[in-house]
Amino acid sequence: MRRGINLVAAAFALTALSYGLARFAYGLLLPQIREDLALSVSDAGWIGGSAFAAYCVGIVATFVGSGKVSPRGLTVMAGAAASLGMGLIVFAASGLALGCGVALAGLSTGLTSPPLASAVAARLSECDRPRANGFINAGTAAGIVFSGLAAILAAGQWRQLYALFALIGAGVTVWLWFAVPRRVEHDVEQDFSLATLRRPGVPSLCASAFLMGMASTAIWTFGADILRSEAGFTDQSIAWTWILLGAAGISGCVTGVLTGRFGVARIQHLALAGIALGTLGLAGASLSPLYALAAMCLFGAAYIVSSGVYLLQGINLFPDRPDLGLGIPFLLLAIGQTVGTPVFGAVLETAGVIVALSVFAAAACVAMVLSPSGSGRPRKQTCGSGTAQRLRS
Numbered sequence: 001m002r003r004g005i006n007l008v009a010a011a012f013a014l015t016a017l018s019y020g021l022a023r024f025a026y027g028l029l030l031p032q033i034r035e036d037l038a039l040s041v042s043d044a045g046w047i048g049g050s051a052f053a054a055y056c057v058g059i060v061a062t063f064v065g066s067g068k069v070s071p072r073g074l075t076v077m078a079g080a081a082a083s084l085g086m087g088l089i090v091f092a093a094s095g096l097a098l099g100c101g102v103a104l105a106g107l108s109t110g111l112t113s114p115p116l117a118s119a120v121a122a123r124l125s126e127c128d129r130p131r132a133n134g135f136i137n138a139g140t141a142a143g144i145v146f147s148g149l150a151a152i153l154a155a156g157q158w159r160q161l162y163a164l165f166a167l168i169g170a171g172v173t174v175w176l177w178f179a180v181p182r183r184v185e186h187d188v189e190q191d192f193s194l195a196t197l198r199r200p201g202v203p204s205l206c207a208s209a210f211l212m213g214m215a216s217t218a219i220w221t222f223g224a225d226i227l228r229s230e231a232g233f234t235d236q237s238i239a240w241t242w243i244l245l246g247a248a249g250i251s252g253c254v255t256g257v258l259t260g261r262f263g264v265a266r267i268q269h270l271a272l273a274g275i276a277l278g279t280l281g282l283a284g285a286s287l288s289p290l291y292a293l294a295a296m297c298l299f300g301a302a303y304i305v306s307s308g309v310y311l312l313q314g315i316n317l318f319p320d321r322p323d324l325g326l327g328i329p330f331l332l333l334a335i336g337q338t339v340g341t342p343v344f345g346a347v348l349e350t351a352g353v354i355v356a357l358s359v360f361a362a363a364a365c366v367a368m369v370l371s372p373s374g375s376g377r378p379r380k381q382t383c384g385s386g387t388a389q390r391l392r393s
Contacts, residue, residue, distance in 0.1 A: 004123050008132050010179035011116045012139040013172045014079060018112045020143010020246070021165045022082040022105035023051055027224060028151055028242050029158045031235055036158070039095055045345065047099045048221060051106025052338040058110015059331040062323060071122075072180040074115035079173030082108035086166040090159050113137075113330055114323035117315060119180050121322040130312055133326075134255030137308040141249025141300065148243035152236060201317050201372040202328070209310050209329040211367035212272060213336025214343070218279050218360040219299050221341050226353060231285040231292050244293060245300035252304030259312055265373045268309040272368035274302025280361040283354045307333065313372055 026048060034044055062074055085105030092098035120132050147165075154161045227233040227241060258267050278299030284291030310329040318325035340360070348356040
């Protein structure tokens, strides 16, 4: 049991590192980075997009490497990529150098979650897995809170912040070497085939995840700019808002508990409705800062819960391949974010804030309609009854 706790804790730390620090901190620190490196809005957008693209590459790499590279090897590579990428950002003197660092850091997110799902499936009993995976997924929110607090304390010293993040990444990487299993016995062949995408429920899961990812870019990529332009938020106020968003997202720790009690499909519908309402609510930022804060908090909680439920839905559809069960919806989510960023920018520029937010809130509503409804409640299991897969240490 102690080894299982160590695995979950290390996985939580890696998720906080790769998602909260290596990926999402870029948007928080972008105003300072743009000023120091004299980046245009277009340059900053393309650099940010490179992280999403690298994320997709990382997930595909885990599909190819599954069965060839151990969960320990993949997670250590994820931690190393995050650390090295943020190290490159520290010394970036141009947009090109910054882009290389951001892309390498973004690659770590794609390498993170699938091997963690395999490790959890191997080490924990079936009834413990949803709670463990939900807790691990909430590491994103913890990383966001930490990056926001660090940004306030650092007062504009973004290079020093990334140096601190890189050092933390090195420590987490060493921890992963001892916490994640070296090898996992599988009962099935691990080769990936496109035929697996034709399983019942998979197409609707992919479509829903794509639209959710697309809708989320309204706040993840442009939320800070909207707060600044519509509500007059300062950089420090935006950092505090970022902290509140992440703090609300920590509620994702109970995703497994909620789905066990109310059902996977119902919680997903509620979470996607929360994303839609949070996105649309940001349009009220010009009326009162309280509306903006409420919208960001609702979005933060709903996003972490929704992504956690996609994880559970995918694993339910691929009980024989937990890495694919997590990787496929997360890949489609990342593709949606890659597509959504330029689309939202174009709509924002031509039609204004209210129309852009309304369109992307509608995308979240469509994702809710398309979300698989047959996942139901997880089968009840007796904790401690053993695992379907065993480890060879």
